[in-house]
Amino acid sequence: MANCAPATASSSEPLTNETLPRTCNNCYLSYKDFSCYYSGHYDRLIQLCQDHGLLKKQAFCPHCGKECRLDLLKKGFRCDRSYAPYRKKAKKRCDYYLNIFKGTWFSRTRLDVETALFFVYLYVSDFFSYRVARTELALSDMAINDWSSFAREVIVHWCIRHKKQIGGPGTTVEIDEAKFGKRKYNVDRVSEGQWMFCGFCRQTGQFFVVPVTDTTSKTLLAVIMEYIVPGTTVVSDCWRAYDCLGDEGYVHLTVSRAINFVDPVIDAHSNAIARRWSKLRETTARCGRRRYNFVGYLSVAYFKLHFQDPKTRFHAFIKAAADLYPPPL
Missing domain, CATH: 3.30.420.10 (Ribonuclease H-like superfamily/Ribonuclease H)
Structure with a gap:
C-alpha cells in the first residue's frame, strides 16, 4: 500500500482515492479538503478510522474461524457461513455479528462518526470555540463540554507518552x-x-x-x-x-x-x-477555565505548539486516540 501523499486546498486536482491512498502516513489535510472528501461518505470515514487504528480492519468468526464481512449498513462485522445443524436438513447461516465500534473510542458517545471526527478536527484547529461547534455541528453546550473533555484526555495521554529530555552538551x-x-x-x-x-x-x-x-x-x-x-x-x-x-x-x-x-x-x-x-x-484557554482541568488545557496548548501546522494535528490526534483506546482483539 502507498503512503498518504500531501493534499492541500490549493491543489488543482480533485481529491480521489488515488490522491488519498490507504495506510495514512502523516495526513496533511486542510479543513476544506477534509470536509469535501469525507463529508457524507460513511465508507471513507470508516476507512479513515481503520487506516489510523481507531477501528478494526477485519474480524473472525469465533464459531467457524473464517473472516467476517464488513456490513456498513449494520455498522459491524457479519459472518455469512452456512451450515447444516443436522443431517439432511436445510442449511442455516451462522449470522455472527460484531459491532465495529465496540470497545473503541467511539463506544463512549452517541454521536455519529462524521460529527465526532469533525468535532475533533475543529477542536485541534486554531479557530475552535463553543460558538463554532454549535454553528457548524449543531451540538449542545453539554455535548461540546463532554467531547472537549474526551479530547483533552487523549492529548494528555499523548503528552505523557512523548515526554523526553531536551538539551545536552553543546546546547x-x-x-x-x-x-x-x-x-x-x-x-x-x-x-x-x-x-x-x-x-x-x-x-x-x-x-x-x-x-x-x-x-x-x-x-x-x-x-x-x-x-x-x-x-x-x-x-x-x-x-x-x-x-x-x-x-x-x-x-x-x-x-x-x-x-x-x-x-x-x-x-x-x-x-x-x-x-x-x-x-x-x-x-491556553482563558475563559471557563477550571483549576482541576489546567493540566488538560496546558496539554492542548503544548500539543498545538508542537504541531504548529494545523493540517497535521488531526492525524496526530486520531493516532493518539487509537493508542489510548486500541480496538479489542
Whole structure:
C-alpha cells in the first residue's frame, strides 16, 4: 500500500482515492479538503478510522474461524457461513455479528462518526470555540463540554507518552517560571492561579512546560533534572532557586532582566523563553477555565505548539486516540 501523499486546498486536482491512498502516513489535510472528501461518505470515514487504528480492519468468526464481512449498513462485522445443524436438513447461516465500534473510542458517545471526527478536527484547529461547534455541528453546550473533555484526555495521554529530555552538551536551554491565572479585581499582580515551569532548547526548538506546586529550589531542581540532560548550558534569571545548578552538572548562566535583556559580558539572554510564554498564554484557554482541568488545557496548548501546522494535528490526534483506546482483539 502507498503512503498518504500531501493534499492541500490549493491543489488543482480533485481529491480521489488515488490522491488519498490507504495506510495514512502523516495526513496533511486542510479543513476544506477534509470536509469535501469525507463529508457524507460513511465508507471513507470508516476507512479513515481503520487506516489510523481507531477501528478494526477485519474480524473472525469465533464459531467457524473464517473472516467476517464488513456490513456498513449494520455498522459491524457479519459472518455469512452456512451450515447444516443436522443431517439432511436445510442449511442455516451462522449470522455472527460484531459491532465495529465496540470497545473503541467511539463506544463512549452517541454521536455519529462524521460529527465526532469533525468535532475533533475543529477542536485541534486554531479557530475552535463553543460558538463554532454549535454553528457548524449543531451540538449542545453539554455535548461540546463532554467531547472537549474526551479530547483533552487523549492529548494528555499523548503528552505523557512523548515526554523526553531536551538539551545536552553543546546546547543551550532557557528556563523560566511563570504564573497563569488572574488578578484580583483586575489590579496588581496575579494572586490566584497555577505556577508553570518551562524550558526551551535554542538549537533544536524542543521545549517542555509542566505545572509545579511552588517555585522552591527543591521543586524546580527536580523538574530540571527530569527534563534537561546534564551538561547542558542553562540560562535563567537571577532567582536564587537556580543557584545550585552549577553543582548538579549544568553550565549555569544568568541574566538580570531588570538591568538588561542581553548580558553584555557573557551574551546570555532569555528572549526565546519569553516568546514561548507568549505563545502558551495565547493558546491556553482563558475563559471557563477550571483549576482541576489546567493540566488538560496546558496539554492542548503544548500539543498545538508542537504541531504548529494545523493540517497535521488531526492525524496526530486520531493516532493518539487509537493508542489510548486500541480496538479489542
